[in-house]
Amino acid sequence: MDEQSNQRKEQPFAIERILDANLDRAREGLRIVEEWCRFGLNDTQLAEKCKQMRQEIASWHSSELRLARDTLEDVGTGLSHPQEETRSSVEQILQANLCRTQEAMRVLEEYGKLYKSGMGEAFKQMRYQVYIMESTLLTSRRRQQLKDTRLYLVTSPCEQLFSIVEAALKGGLTLVQYRDKNTDDIVRLANAQKLRQLCRDYGALFIMNDRVDLALAVDADGVHLGQQDLPIAVARQILGPQRIIGRSTTNPQEMEQAIAQGADYIGVGPVYETPTKAGKAAAGLEYVRHAVKHAPIPWFAIGGINLFNVKDVIDAGAERVAVVRAIMQAEDPTRVTQVFLSQLMKK
């Protein structure tokens, strides 16, 4: 048989084989997600949802479909995507497997219509449920990582921007904000893209300072907004519920407002006067003590914090700190990050 006629010839049980392969694919993808919900997030509700869906998928996997399987003849067996080998974070694994599950369900929806009444509709409904789960999962994963973060690096413009950030990530940093007030947008966009990727490679969150548009453009985990930046409600409308929104606060009233407006975290400072934010009066350790009592969301003490005074900030009650110069100007950013983290983890 020549190659052309081979391509055109419809194989026996083609529909059954498509359904068989995609039922397996959808179940496998869900299983991988389920394991993270159960052991990684300790979220029994989400884990149970995955399990229910796997059981529903299994109920469509009849012996007739299994019998149609012919692995040796399947030209797709053994094909793998190069990215499968390079996933470097749980987020990437989850996203790849949710995507794989959704694709398989879309195939089951279309070909299922030709096979059994109700199958197309059943997989359409399940696919929507997976979309909702994706949104919930991503949101809770980001929020959990934010909660677990103790040290936040806010960058300042410099030639070694990427190597410093990478060095800090190597030291265990889990949250980076790209802050660059005076660069052309075209450069800012490229830098943000590169930092975003770097953070992804190390499993860290990436936040864009000031700019909601750039946050979206580079698929940042969120944005940081000061009192003079966009209102939180407007940013939320643009960014949706999944992304993190941080707000700077300098006094109890700003803190109360930021919390009421739905900020995911707040900056609390400046604890000490700092040339990085020249002209802003220190709010002091008194304001840190106020945050301990009144901030129900994650908060970061910021402003003039370094390895010499961080103990005072911790003793005032801070569990999380944000720094610019202490890391950006450090001789050994990895080591400084490690020392900060060891101080902050003692609590």
Ligand SMILES: Cc1ncc(COP(=O)(O)OP(=O)(O)O)c(N)n1
């Ligand atoms: C974590 C964190 N806290 C506070 C700020 C300051 O934000 P803002 O007041 O908008 O000032 P600029 O950083 O935009 O100059 C921050 N960036 N990060």
Ligand SMILES: Cc1nc(C(=O)O)sc1CCOP(=O)(O)O
């Ligand atoms: C960007 C920023 N915001 C602050 C605030 O209090 O809102 S203090 C600050 C700068 C912090 O820089 P450094 O760690 O070099 O002192």
Ligand SMILES: [Mg+2]
């Ligand atoms: Mg700002």
